[in-house]
Amino acid sequence: MAKRITDRKEDYSQWYLDVIKEAQLAEHSPVRGCMVIRPTGYAIWENMKSALDQMFKDTGHENAYFPLFIPKSFLSKEAQHVEGFAKECAVITHSRLRSVEGGVEVDPNSKLDEELIVRPTSETIIWDSYRNWIQSYRDLPILINQWANVVRWEMRTRLFLRTMEFLWQEGHTAHATKEEAVEEAERMLEVYRTFAEEFMAMPVITGTKSESERFAGAIDTYCIEALMQDGKALQAGTSHFLGQNFAKAFDVKFQDQDGEHKYVWATSWGVSTRLIGGLIMTHSDDNGLVIPPKLAPVQLVVVPIYRGDDQRKLVLEYAQPIIDSIKAKGISVKLDNRDNFKPGWKFAEHEAKGIPLRIAIGPRDVENNNLELARRDTLEKSIVPSAGIAEYVEELLDTIQNDLFKAAKKRMDDNTREVNSYEEFQIEIEKGGFIYAHWDGTAETEEKIKEETKATIRCITVIEDPQPGTCMVSGKPSEQKVLFARSY
């Protein structure tokens, strides 16, 4: 058997790249750091989008679209924000090419008066619009989301996890009160947690970011953090309470019921195609991709097995009503009736592509009114009667979805530890995983830990009964343990 995918234990990065290639999710483009998302990868993104989009609408949001280009002057309005993004902006300086011998060149006569920035995020262009949309408390809240691409000029890229251009959604809301805005940021964090756990079957830890990890321009950044199979953490989604920073930068005020003019309160929140990277690294194995049923573009594949045309006809006729009955349940089914591949080859291919369930039907099954059912997650095969198969498959897909979550949750729990000294921390962090430890709350200590161990504070979790202690590094008082990990 030709082994196309590197084992995880041998070379985790190579494994990740091999899985993407074999599942045909994406490939590199001629442009550094950019990717071509292939149909299978894009179908997963579409499934993520439609689930999230529904959740956004269920929480009162509407979609809109703002421009790709942002006037340079807008970027300089919010100081923290500029500082955060200035180093990674693509700048448009000219508007034309002209023909020269052997090709084209930038036409120097087309230099723009004001250069345009390709959006790294859209707070500035959106808040410029909000200024015109908001006059009275009756105009609030504004609850808008947009699905878009953004560009960040990254130095080091990895497919899905960090690309120069990526697809995402960004929610931008405006509120009359601080309480309402905080509530919104927390609500959307909860939407992300629900999505990650219920659709992606990816358990996450929620909390807030330390000052150094916070979004540029935010008062508070809430996040969901997931733990990958190699013990590294992945920031999977963020929700920001922006305070009045952007309202002040763009002069967005409203007249309240008391007649006073007040600055509005803001949030923004987003998840990106990075989630696909998280999905891959949460469930997949040495045979390739594993996709939870709720996000799988194809949930079940049927592979007919036969010798000669007579058997082929017999098997396909037997399979058709089975396929129809499963489809009637709203399950997406693909019949792989290609005649130029043998069953074994198809099995391997569908495993590499992560299709959750496989049915194989051969003459023996036709004779006995059976079929062979194989689970992608456990690789278990069983012979089951074809009667009532649609109900059985429906339940089994639910079971797989739940089992994937349980397995991922167990792995996260097994790799989450608490330490009480810096010595212990340095030993434990080498093993990977989430580590809870006391921290004095200062950026200096955080920086020292990062330099010495490459670990960062992933989030400050909300704990019902926080146990005070002393910082493992400085010995100063600490209100509670916070979550550390090495991260992507």
Add this chain to the structure above:
RNA sequence: CGGGGAGUAGCGCAGCCCGGUAGCGCAUUCGCUUUGGGAGCGAAGGGUCGCAGGUUCAAAUCCUGUCUCCCCGACCA
């Protein structure tokens, strides 16, 4: 953006040191036999060797530049 490695057919690679006009496996096309875990035999097609210059009678091979990928750092969703 710094250090290291790489780019030859769709994929994986050899050839490069020592220059002589490109090869292997898989895949593809056709035919026959096959089909319960990556099938066999036969025939065929496919590459201006990442790109651009240079040296040379002659460049995949030597030199210069450049683009892209991988790993490690600094920066970040």
